[in-house]
Amino acid sequence: MPSSEKNFDKTLVKMGHCFGCHHDSCQIAFHIKDDKIVRVTQPWHSPIRSAPIVEGCPKARSFVEWNRHPDRLNFPLKRVGGRGENKWEKLSWDQALDEIANRLRQIKEESGPEYLTCIDGFSSEQWASQRFFHLFGSPNCEATMSRICKGDLRNIHFALLGRVALYGPPSERCNCLVAWGSAHSVSGTIMWAGEKRIKDLGGKLIVIDPRQTTEAKIADIWLQLRPGTDGAIAMGWLNIIINEELYDKEFVKNWTIGFPELKERVKKYTPKVVSEITSVPIDHIIESARMYAIIKPASINWGTKVSHIGPNATKVEQARCILRAITGNIDVDGGDRFQEPPPQLLSHQELDLAELLSEEQAKKALGWEYMKLKAWPGFKLINKALESAGKKRMPSWANFGALQAAIFDAIVTGKPYRPRAILLPGANPLILMAQTQKVYEALKCVEFSVGMDVWMTPSMLMCDYVLPGAYWLESPSIGWVERCEYILGGDRILPKKVEGVYDRADFYDFWRGLGIRLGQELYWPWKTTEENLEFRLKKLGVTWDEWRKQPWMIPPGVKDRTYLKDGRFPTPSGKVEIKSSILEQLGLDPLPDYQEPPESPVSTQELFKEYSLILITGARIRPFLHSQFRQISSTRRMHPDPLMEINPETAKESDLKDGDWVWIETKRGRAKQRCRIFEGIKPGVVHAEYGWWFPETKDPTTLFGAFECNINMVTSQEWDHLDKTCGNWYLNAMLCKIYKAQEPAAYYGKDLSASLVDDIPGEEGNGR
Ligand SMILES: Nc1nc2c(c(=O)[nH]1)N[C@H]1C(S)=C(S)[C@@H](COP(=O)(O)OP(=O)(O)OC[C@H]3O[C@@H](n4cnc5c(=O)[nH]c(N)nc54)[C@H](O)[C@@H]3O)O[C@H]1N2
Ligand SMILES: Nc1nc2c(c(=O)[nH]1)N[C@H]1C(S)=C(S)[C@@H](COP(=O)(O)OP(=O)(O)OC[C@H]3O[C@@H](n4cnc5c(=O)[nH]c(N)nc54)[C@H](O)[C@@H]3O)O[C@H]1N2
Ligand SMILES: [Mo]
Numbered sequence: 001m002p003s004s005e006k007n008f009d010k011t012l013v014k015m016g017h018c019f020g021c022h023h024d025s026c027q028i029a030f031h032i033k034d035d036k037i038v039r040v041t042q043p044w045h046s047p048i049r050s051a052p053i054v055e056g057c058p059k060a061r062s063f064v065e066w067n068r069h070p071d072r073l074n075f076p077l078k079r080v081g082g083r084g085e086n087k088w089e090k091l092s093w094d095q096a097l098d099e100i101a102n103r104l105r106q107i108k109e110e111s112g113p114e115y116l117t118c119i120d121g122f123s124s125e126q127w128a129s130q131r132f133f134h135l136f137g138s139p140n141c142e143a144t145m146s147r148i149c150k151g152d153l154r155n156i157h158f159a160l161l162g163r164v165a166l167y168g169p170p171s172e173r174c175n176c177l178v179a180w181g182s183a184h185s186v187s188g189t190i191m192w193a194g195e196k197r198i199k200d201l202g203g204k205l206i207v208i209d210p211r212q213t214t215e216a217k218i219a220d221i222w223l224q225l226r227p228g229t230d231g232a233i234a235m236g237w238l239n240i241i242i243n244e245e246l247y248d249k250e251f252v253k254n255w256t257i258g259f260p261e262l263k264e265r266v267k268k269y270t271p272k273v274v275s276e277i278t279s280v281p282i283d284h285i286i287e288s289a290r291m292y293a294i295i296k297p298a299s300i301n302w303g304t305k306v307s308h309i310g311p312n313a314t315k316v317e318q319a320r321c322i323l324r325a326i327t328g329n330i331d332v333d334g335g336d337r338f339q340e341p342p343p344q345l346l347s348h349q350e351l352d353l354a355e356l357l358s359e360e361q362a363k364k365a366l367g368w369e370y371m372k373l374k375a376w377p378g379f380k381l382i383n384k385a386l387e388s389a390g391k392k393r394m395p396s397w398a399n400f401g402a403l404q405a406a407i408f409d410a411i412v413t414g415k416p417y418r419p420r421a422i423l424l425p426g427a428n429p430l431i432l433m434a435q436t437q438k439v440y441e442a443l444k445c446v447e448f449s450v451g452m453d454v455w456m457t458p459s460m461l462m463c464d465y466v467l468p469g470a471y472w473l474e475s476p477s478i479g480w481v482e483r484c485e486y487i488l489g490g491d492r493i494l495p496k497k498v499e500g501v502y503d504r505a506d507f508y509d510f511w512r513g514l515g516i517r518l519g520q521e522l523y524w525p526w527k528t529t530e531e532n533l534e535f536r537l538k539k540l541g542v543t544w545d546e547w548r549k550q551p552w553m554i555p556p557g558v559k560d561r562t563y564l565k566d567g568r569f570p571t572p573s574g575k576v577e578i579k580s581s582i583l584e585q586l587g588l589d590p591l592p593d594y595q596e597p598p599e600s601p602v603s604t605q606e607l608f609k610e611y612s613l614i615l616i617t618g619a620r621i622r623p624f625l626h627s628q629f630r631q632i633s634s635t636r637r638m639h640p641d642p643l644m645e646i647n648p649e650t651a652k653e654s655d656l657k658d659g660d661w662v663w664i665e666t667k668r669g670r671a672k673q674r675c676r677i678f679e680g681i682k683p684g685v686v687h688a689e690y691g692w693w694f695p696e697t698k699d700p701t702t703l704f705g706a707f708e709c710n711i712n713m714v715t716s717q718e719w720d721h722l723d724k725t726c727g728n729w730y731l732n733a734m735l736c737k738i739y740k741a742q743e744p745a746a747y748y749g750k751d752l753s754a755s756l757v758d759d760i761p762g763e764e765g766n767g768r
Helices: 051-056 058-065 093-110 126-136 144-148 151-161 189-200 214-218 230-243 249-255 259-266 271-278 282-294 313-326 376-388 404-413 436-445 507-517 529-536 544-548 562-566 581-585 605-610 633-638 648-653
Strands: 005-008 011-017 027-033 036-041 077-079 088-090 116-120 141-143 176-180 204-208 221-223 298-300 421-425 448-453 465-468 477-479 487-490 613-617 643-646 661-666 669-677 685-688 734-740
Touching: 011 487, 027 058, 036 058, 058 633, 093 116, 093 421, 093 448, 093 465, 093 507, 116 126, 116 404, 126 141, 126 507, 141 144, 144 151, 151 313, 151 376, 176 189, 176 282, 189 204, 204 214, 204 282, 221 282, 230 259, 230 271, 230 282, 230 313, 249 313, 271 282, 282 298, 298 313, 376 581, 404 436, 477 529, 507 529, 529 544, 605 734, 643 648, 648 669
Parallel strands: 116 141, 116 421, 176 204, 176 298, 204 221, 421 448, 448 465, 613 685, 643 669
Antiparallel strands: 005 011, 011 027, 027 036, 077 088, 077 465, 477 487, 613 734, 643 685, 661 669, 661 734
């Protein structure tokens, strides 16, 4: 295999892999001169299908700007002013970690380990935070990604199938793809490349989305549903497929339990009823169900939006999982194959030490009763089934934590107890979590808070200590990132420390640094991230030095229909549990069903009189990743303002023109964005962007504009709005009203070019 490093004329070219879309990972070549990235280009060889797209990616191109950006955090900081005043004292890593560890020890001794909580945001090494927490004795570490971003999907798949049938990029063998609440043309380079390829090869594409995405434009059928009614579409498809006997009879007979009960349950979801609920024409519903069931193999790809619709979110995935199963598309190449970490890599569950947390402590997890499947009771049941089938258990970050909403609530109300400390490594909950006001209240009054990030974000402004994180460009990594075909990873592209300039640390350094100060020395034998990665690579038989020069591996081929070889699915019954015994044991409805969103023209008719539009939030923005990239000149110039999309018809009724500033208001609050007229959005629906704050304002009194355009000012983490199975917050498909704002957002009119950095080395050839 050729090396991933080359030298050209004083420039070192190194290949790395990108985290810029979270779920997809392109390989990129970084050109490095004098310890600076001067260009980002296509890798000269790479196993990854998306390779031709990388150079057109605004995020990839922008990495020349990151390492020495003047806004980067460079040294540990300790707060000297009030919270949010942005007044800090610089200190060394040793001193910072000593002080933080002393405080945590004191809290543990005085109150108990559960009084320490954590929102673990973006991290590729989530096993390390879990390991630290389990050794410390606290169950209250919540991984954002595992909650709002696929966590419910993962858990319901484990309950029904004993594995996860959400494969990353679709295989060329797929003949019918359903893009359901996903827009990979914006959110996933590799997945989108695969999807386009299927279309080019003559496959069918069904899109289910209230907005006309790029996917919808090339779709064979586009279902422009009322937001949040996905469950009704799924139940309707099941109804049609069962009534017209389009299901895979062999598979249903031999490999499932609960089909008769399902048949009974879906009876009421006739195409007519479903059409009334969703506002999709009857013939579209029937035609799409037939297309999905008849054309094989077919895949329903992963889309995050159904995870954001509130109480019914997990139920939608439950129904989709059953659709995959009864049409015989589970574990089939071109259908929905199982996603499993490559066995050659020591996986997170082998490192997270969940076994060390006592049952007594596990039960103190905040909010577990609101998410029984995605907390210790579900963890126990799922793992029992996995174990009896000889499989590895789930990683604890994917289940087994606390509920973020409950952590913030407990800090404010003291119920059931008042956590005293919170850690925020790689998380920006003030911008990304539902109901910003609630997060703010908690961050204001929590006794002790520590953040670790690459920028001074609104959430970091509220912390007592802020630690400078190495960005992934400055960290080594290894992972299989949602995919099983490749093990990816790589060396640090740039150093994490340059004497006198910056001194940043990896997440691993942080958890180990705290751990060894708190009596966990035995459990952190690897002194550096590299040593740990070498340990994880052992089964591959390569050293770190060999690996870093050739940072990918293609494990032996992924097999089809593995359940035939195993003779079972790793569920309690050994079958696909259409009627889930695990949900039943947890006291939850074992079958899928549809429920109206908690706020809708049907469920809250009174509210609808005043708040008469449906709001959806957070469709991805190509040049940004969540709240990131706002301070990067090249990406920000491509997309300077927060935009709210509205249909021309609806805009006319509200007397709005393209470019007007507008307030979007729900019962919980309001946010200001700029109106963008878009014919492709369903009338009566508005879509607002997420992740907005304004680093260029440099104004800590507004927490860098955290409360003005941030759409999570209007979303909800109220108890009765959370998903009933896994606790997801309510971010999408709620009622709102809109009205013209008298003033533009406060940051507006400031000269962006003056406040964003322009001095970007070597960007020539990157086609800005
Ligand atoms: N309204 C609404 N809200 C949403 C969504 C939506 O669609 N609508 N989407 C939800 C979803 S699916 C998700 S996944 C979440 C995302 O929520 P978050 O994960 O909180 O989002 P990020 O903006 O990526 O914030 C992570 C923080 O980590 C920092 N960071 C990034 N890389 C590194 C690193 O390598 N080291 C260190 N130390 N820090 C790093 C970033 O600077 C950033 O401040 O948002 C959710 N919130
Ligand atoms: N550029 C970029 N890429 C990213 C990210 C990013 O921030 N920026 N974030 C990454 C992360 S963590 C995630 S989770 C993924 C998410 O990426 P995707 O899964 O593609 O999800 P979204 O872009 O949030 O939304 C997809 C579509 O759902 C539609 N939608 C809205 N409401 C509904 C509804 O009620 N029902 C249905 N069926 N559709 C609805 C929206 O109109 C939108 O077109 O993207 C990842 N990739
Ligand atoms: Mo996500």
